[in-house]
Amino acid sequence: MTDLLYFEDFQPGQVFELGSLTVSRDEIIDFAAEFDPQPFHLDEEAGTASILGGLAASGWHTGSMVMRLLAENLLTRTSGRGSPGITKLQWKRPVHPGDCLTARVEILDTRDLRSKPDLGLVNIRVTAKNQKGIEVLVWENPNLFARREVAR
Amino acid sequence: MTDLLYFEDFQPGQVFELGSLTVSRDEIIDFAAEFDPQPFHLDEEAGTASILGGLAASGWHTGSMVMRLLAENLLTRTSGRGSPGITKLQWKRPVHPGDCLTARVEILDTRDLRSKPDLGLVNIRVTAKNQKGIEVLVWENPNLFARREVAR
Numbered sequence: 001m002t003d004l005l006y007f008e009d010f011q012p013g014q015v016f017e018l019g020s021l022t023v024s025r026d027e028i029i030d031f032a033a034e035f036d037p038q039p040f041h042l043d044e045e046a047g048t049a050s051i052l053g054g055l056a057a058s059g060w061h062t063g064s065m066v067m068r069l070l071a072e073n074l075l076t077r078t079s080g081r082g083s084p085g086i087t088k089l090q091w092k093r094p095v096h097p098g099d100c101l102t103a104r105v106e107i108l109d110t111r112d113l114r115s116k117p118d119l120g121l122v123n124i125r126v127t128a129k130n131q132k133g134i135e136v137l138v139w140e141n142p143n144l145f146a147r148r149e150v151a152r
Numbered sequence: 153m154t155d156l157l158y159f160e161d162f163q164p165g166q167v168f169e170l171g172s173l174t175v176s177r178d179e180i181i182d183f184a185a186e187f188d189p190q191p192f193h194l195d196e197e198a199g200t201a202s203i204l205g206g207l208a209a210s211g212w213h214t215g216s217m218v219m220r221l222l223a224e225n226l227l228t229r230t231s232g233r234g235s236p237g238i239t240k241l242q243w244k245r246p247v248h249p250g251d252c253l254t255a256r257v258e259i260l261d262t263r264d265l266r267s268k269p270d271l272g273l274v275n276i277r278v279t280a281k282n283q284k285g286i287e288v289l290v291w292e293n294p295n296l297f298a299r300r301e302v303a304r
Contacts, residue, residue, distance in 0.1 A: 085241050090236060
């Protein structure tokens with residue numbers, strides 16, 4: 001937590017590696033039971049019978065797991081102030097029990113905000129691959145960061 | 153679970169009410185601790201000092217809560233087969249402890265799928281308002297449904 005990254009520190013083309021996590025069967029079922037109780041997220045047989053090819057994590061679970069990697073390994077070391085939304089998101093492949101997700105973020109562009117001169121907007125692309133190197137998730141969204149000269 | 157809705161049953165302009173849920177302080181903090189450990193999602197003081205104006209739910213938490221309403225009150229009564237992604241999503245206002253979210257879904261359009269003739273694609277817009285009637289979340293995304301004649 002020593003040298004926070006501010007808006008001015010982000011440049012298009014920068015890449016930050018976000019580390020990895022492994023998801024368990026219980027985590028997939030627990031999340032689905034609470035937030036996305038569709039059969040293929042809750043039950044092995046229903047998952048196998050579905051186009052997901054086996055018990056598969058809710059897309060909201062996958063997004064939330066990757067958000068954890070983004071928050072822990074980048075945003076909490078920055079002057080991040082949240083995000084107004086998601087520009088687009090693709091669930092490219094299902095995530096199954098035991099899958100290990102490795103994520104990275106690329107800085108797409110940065111923009112001043114007339115309405116909030118103490119903040120700037122940074123558009124990012126977040127991607128997550130599984131242990132086979134296959135992309136499972138891609139999202140792009142704008143993120144707000146405080147400017148260094150204002151925050152200090 | 154008697155009369156499932158199939159692809160053929162969806163038409164542009166249809167609206168389905170998805171009910172409501174109330175989010176607690178503990179739920180906001182528990183979700184953030186697991187998936188989005190940014191200070192304004194974890195701590196009252198940090199939330200109040202932020203542009204969120206108080207402890208506020210992770211956007212992924214808000215999306216997941218609304219996903220629960222969508223799954224429980226619509227998708228599990230359909231031939232739903234999942235979704236390939238999110239076209240766009242806006243977190244329009246922060247969600248605070250005690251807020252009650254009421255969601256609805258509107259059918260935007262429907263489309264055949266050449267690659268998967270047993271399925272069809274239905275684009276939906278999901279909106280959630282808080283207890284003051286203010287929109288907090290809007291997302292649009294494509295959803296896959298089995299066709300009636302194939303599924304039977």
